[in-house]
Amino acid sequence: MKAGLITGASSGIGKELARIHASKGNNVVLVARREEELIDLAAELTEKYKIEAVVLACDLTQPDATEKLFTQTQSLGIFVNYLFNNAGFGGHGLFVDRNIHDDQRMIDLNVRALTDLMHLYLTEMKSNNEGRILNTASTAGFIPGPLQATYFATKAYVVSLTKSTSYELRKSNITVTALCPGPVKTEFEVVAGMGGSNMFAKGASAYSTAKKGYDAMMKGKRTIISEMGFAVLIRVFGPFIPDSLLMRVVEKMQTI
Template identity: 35%
Template sequence: MENKQETRQKNVLITGSAHGIGYQLAYIFARHSYSLVLIDKDAENLRKIADDFINKLGISVKILVKDLSISNSPEEIFNELQIAGIKIDVLVNNAGIGTYGVFSETNLTQELKLLQINIVSLTHLTKLFLKDMISQGHGKILNVASVAAFQPGPLMAVYFASKAYVLSFSEAIANELEGTGVTVTTLCPGPTASKFQKSAAMEESKISHVNRMMTTETVAKIGYDSLMANKTIAIPGIRNQILARSVRFAPRNIVTKIVRSMHELRK
């Protein structure tokens, strides 16, 4: 008698999947014959993506229009999938936002949204889906952090701190899950050509004009390949790898000053 767990279609849930890295990850998983559960607050784009994937790739796509800055969204997502009988094999916590400016002057409401999306909802979704993965004896989690996770970030203080949480949290539970069949990978991209800079209102900062930003396609492919290889941390690009590792050997106050310089407005 066949094992249903082995023969059923695998399902991936991806947050923030209407644009950027999230969309590219959805496309990669779709090409590898995963059924998709796509989460985003952009209903129009989600529907276009779902129709495109269904028509061109012939896969199953379920969309859930949710705003992860609302605290009960993770519970709603989990409950709706439970009712639909959809088991999640891969969880991709990609949704995230940034804020830019001197902390004493930035918008508190936006920063609380950032903390809810980047930290609380990510943790909540991981908690909800992890237990089923452990009981199934298999599963993968991809948490999208940033090279920002490796150092303090003046002018983006809350964003950098949120990504440091994602990295620390993910590394810790990756260790806890050894031997369970469930793996956790943290993707830490550097500056990427996407809508992030505009949404964070940092288009005129020096860091937004670095040469040869990586594409979302490249970052997503590295994230997918690293997830499938069970890597704990994936840092796309040699330059980003050097940046992330080298800060351990420099005095923290010097690192902080360098990051501040990189994020200041162009003159």
């Protein structure tokens, strides 16, 4: 069977992406560490939309996790025609003070697992000449990010990889899109050690962010900045703002 695989489906933007995809009559493969949340979501989606929902709980930071996941979907006879590479987390603090292992795990998830899954599932998409990939990046991918330096750098990687692969695949039926949200009200802020920050209190909803990303993916867009204000800031004014000023503003926004 065909199905959309969503990483980070246990919460926030990923959970909403799974709901939107299932609401259109598509089967889903739900991936994250918290199996109970995935089982509850699978029950909700199968009941509401009469689709198939498969739960494959795993920790994507583990070295063999992505290949294991690929083998599991293959042995279940699933063709992943939609890949939602969404799982990710941030981490607050001066780079020099941060724990090296926390940053390694962040890179393992935000960069390595995302790249692995693109490699693994693109091969199948290519041979079927069918597929759509939505990578959840961030507005952080367009600017440097003092006080979340590693996180911003991981998202710059996602934006760059998405643009290049989408260009390389332009003559095929496969599209690659980067969803680039500003602050969104999810579990992200607490996981990143930024709980209670004003920036997230005024953030967008997980649903509206997921919907904008989903629609952009369906249109085959390369990147989508999901909030108009951030889009204008980054695309119109961004190129004219000196880095030192930009980093002062970002540092202020990241201060808790």
